[in-house]
Amino acid sequence: MSSGASTSDLIAKTIAFARTYWERGRSAFLGLSKPARVMLVSTAAAAILIVGYVGYHSSQTTWATLFSNLDREDASAVVAKLKEMKVPYRLEGEGSVEVPQASVRELRLELAGAGLPRGGGVGFESFDKMRLGATEFEQRVLYRRSLEGELSRTIDTIAAVQSSRVHLVLPERSVFVGRAEPASASIVLKLRPGRLLGGSEVAGIVHLVSSSVASLTPDRVAIVTTDGSVLHKPRREGDAATDEEQASAARSIEATLEERARSMLEKVVGIGRVDVRVSADLDRARVERVEDRYDPKGATLRSEQSSLERSVMDRSATGVPGAESNAPEGAGRGDAGAPEGTMRESRTRNFEVDHIVEKRLMTGGSLRRLTVAVVVDGNTPNKETRSPEDIARLAALVRSAVGADERRGDVVTVESVPFLDTEPVAAPPERSLTSYVPERLRKYVPMAAAGVAAIVVFSSLIAVARMRKRARLRAQAEADAAASALVVAVDGDGAAEQDAVHIEMLDADELRARAHQRAADDPATAALVLRFWLGEGNHDREPAATDETGIRVA
Numbered sequence: 001m002s003s004g005a006s007t008s009d010l011i012a013k014t015i016a017f018a019r020t021y022w023e024r025g026r027s028a029f030l031g032l033s034k035p036a037r038v039m040l041v042s043t044a045a046a047a048i049l050i051v052g053y054v055g056y057h058s059s060q061t062t063w064a065t066l067f068s069n070l071d072r073e074d075a076s077a078v079v080a081k082l083k084e085m086k087v088p089y090r091l092e093g094e095g096s097v098e099v100p101q102a103s104v105r106e107l108r109l110e111l112a113g114a115g116l117p118r119g120g121g122v123g124f125e126s127f128d129k130m131r132l133g134a135t136e137f138e139q140r141v142l143y144r145r146s147l148e149g150e151l152s153r154t155i156d157t158i159a160a161v162q163s164s165r166v167h168l169v170l171p172e173r174s175v176f177v178g179r180a181e182p183a184s185a186s187i188v189l190k191l192r193p194g195r196l197l198g199g200s201e202v203a204g205i206v207h208l209v210s211s212s213v214a215s216l217t218p219d220r221v222a223i224v225t226t227d228g229s230v231l232h233k234p235r236r237e238g239d240a241a242t243d244e245e246q247a248s249a250a251r252s253i254e255a256t257l258e259e260r261a262r263s264m265l266e267k268v269v270g271i272g273r274v275d276v277r278v279s280a281d282l283d284r285a286r287v288e289r290v291e292d293r294y295d296p297k298g299a300t301l302r303s304e305q306s307s308l309e310r311s312v313m314d315r316s317a318t319g320v321p322g323a324e325s326n327a328p329e330g331a332g333r334g335d336a337g338a339p340e341g342t343m344r345e346s347r348t349r350n351f352e353v354d355h356i357v358e359k360r361l362m363t364g365g366s367l368r369r370l371t372v373a374v375v376v377d378g379n380t381p382n383k384e385t386r387s388p389e390d391i392a393r394l395a396a397l398v399r400s401a402v403g404a405d406e407r408r409g410d411v412v413t414v415e416s417v418p419f420l421d422t423e424p425v426a427a428p429p430e431r432s433l434t435s436y437v438p439e440r441l442r443k444y445v446p447m448a449a450a451g452v453a454a455i456v457v458f459s460s461l462i463a464v465a466r467m468r469k470r471a472r473l474r475a476q477a478e479a480d481a482a483a484s485a486l487v488v489a490v491d492g493d494g495a496a497e498q499d500a501v502h503i504e505m506l507d508a509d510e511l512r513a514r515a516h517q518r519a520a521d522d523p524a525t526a527a528l529v530l531r532f533w534l535g536e537g538n539h540d541r542e543p544a545a546t547d548e549t550g551i552r553v554a
Contacts, residue, residue, distance in 0.1 A: 032465050040461050047454045054447055063090065063098040066107060067117060069163060070095035074117035081116060082107075144168055151209055155187070158205070160195035164188065168213060183216040184234070185209050190226045202231045246284050253367070254278045257402045261374065264401050265394065273377035273419065278402065281369040288360070295354035306347040370410040374398055378418040386416040 029037065066089070067078060075095050082089045082099070087107065089099050099107055111117075134142075148166045155164040165188045171181040187209065191197065197205075202223060210218045223232040257278040265274040376394060378386060395414040404410035519526035 028465070031469065033468060036461060036465055036468070039457070043454060043457045043461065047458075050447075050450050050454070061088075062101040064101035064104045065092075066097045066099045066104055066111075068093075068096040070097065070117055078111060078116050081111060081114060085110070140170075140172075144170055147213065151212060154208065155189070155205060158197075158201065160191055160197050160201065161189055162192045163190045166209070170213070171215075182220055183213050184220040185213065185216060185222070187221070187223045188226065189223065189231070197231060206232055246282060250280045250282050253280045253282075257370070257372070261372070261398050261401045264397060265374070265376070268394070268397075269376055273379075275375045276398075277373045279371040280367060281371070283366045283368040289358075291356070291358040291360075293356040293358070295356075299351045299353055301349060302352040303350040304348070307345070309344040309346075311342045367408075369408060370402060370404055370412075372398060372402055372404065372410070372412045374412070374414040376414065376416045378416040391416060 029040070032040065067074075070078065072095075075091075075097065078097055079089065079091075082097070085107075087099060087103065089097055092098050148168055151166045151168075152164045155161055155166070167186045167188075169184045171183060187205065189197070205223060206218045206221045209221055210216045219235045221232060222230075222234045224230050257280070258276045261276045261278070262274060265276070266272075374394070376386065376391075380386065391414050395412055398404075398414060399410075399412050402410075402412070404412050
């Protein structure tokens with residue numbers, strides 16, 4: 001029973017305490033003016049809405065993108081891995097996976113350790129699950145797909161590349177040399193927003209792909225972006241360079257020569273005290289030249305043929321058979337002469353004259369003429385004018401640096417002109433208010449600003465209410481003083497002196513009621529008193545005679 005009674009007493013006290021403060025707050029609210037009430041209610045409603053909005057969003061899960069622009073294979077693999085890890089996720093858009101923001105970095109590391117995502121294509125890991133009985137054609141197709149996937153993954157590691165696709169054309173090998181065809185490659189790049197690929201990066205991609213594929217040359221690699229821009233155009237053998245390539249070659253030559261001449265002259269005249277401009281005129285014509293040259297003095301024996309013919313007369317025995325007819329002519333007479341006959345000899349020699357056939361193919365891009373303009377600052381440190389000898393020496397240095405050739409018609413001009421100091425003074429960078437806040441706290445700046453604004457508005461309302469209350473109390477005090485003065489004036493001087501203690505003991509309401517009653521009983525006297533108060537500026541004049549009530553009339 002005691003515990004129940006104490007609980008009921010506590011509840012009663014709590015209700016009484018709450019009712020007391022409710023009445024005080026209600027009376028304070030009703031004591032405010034109408035604009036103050038509206039301002040107080042609107043401020044309280046705005047504060048409740050802001051606190052509720054912040055609390056609602058803080059209680060909700062904040063999602064962040066884990067991976068975006070995934071193909072179907074990678075997206076399914078990532079989702080399966082997240083289900084295995086029992087991590088909440090949701091799919092947004094095409095190939096975009098979102099997870100709670102607090103675990104984004106950790107999940108990316110874990111999925112990268114598991115080899116996910118694979119980069120939008122199969123790699124050489126596909127051969128780990130190669131089935132038995134695959135035909136040669138299937139093996140070639142799988143090899144080509146794997147090579148394309150590996151090259152795409154490698155290209156995706158470049159900072160400016162978001163994703164890439166590689167298409168390879170690998171011709172079949174043939175035993176006939178005449179049918180052999182080179183390989184070719186086409187690459188499509190999707191760049192990150194606001195990023196561009198420079199010439200060196202494009203050349204690196206071309207070199208990477210051409211070095212990774214057999215029989216693939218850099219001239220047979222095409223690179224385009226998803227925006228339709230051609231970064232590298234394939235070129236066939238014998239094709240002339242395009243105007244853009246020739247212009248790029250001219251700019252490269254000019255920049256190289258300018259930097260070479262400037263760096264040399266700055267060591268002589270000082271850094272920033274020289275400017276160099278080079279104009280390179282390239283011959284864009286494509287010329288094919290064939291020359292046949294013969295050297296008569298350079299005859300050489302090519303072949304030689306010789307023949308020797310000899311004929312002998314045959315006088316054999318004829319006539320009646322016998323000893324004499326069988327013996328040769330003159331044998332019986334003892335004649336020992338040689339047999340009679342003829343001999344013929346012939347010789348043929350073939351000589352070859354030296355013959356040189358020269359074929360030259362001169363493509364466009366050869367340097368035809370150089371024009372170099374150099375301006376040197378005439379404001380020397382010792383305030384002296386540069387002499388013509390100094391200018392001539394500088395011109396000779398420039399000619400040697402850029403490789404000028406007078407026979408080619410190159411022109412080098414060096415002038416000494418005073419430079420103007422027009423270098424603007426760097427203005428300090430403008431910093432916003434949020435730049436002074438640490439980055440990890442910047443997201444709380446709007447909530448803090450809203451809270452400060454609510455506190456300022458609420459404090460202003462309280463200050464205005466207090467000022468109004470003080471003004472009302474001051475006016476009430478003045479009214480009470482006027483009522484007491486009116487009572488004293490109506491009663492007369494003698495009554496005021498006798499009832500002074502009694503009047504001071506009365507409260508404001510009694511004084512106000514008494515003043516109203518006496519003014520109603522004797523309105524003429526009350527009017528005279530009010531006229532006297534309104535004429536307080538004439539106190540220095542002598543007062544008139546007093547009437548029967550004891551009031552001095554001016």
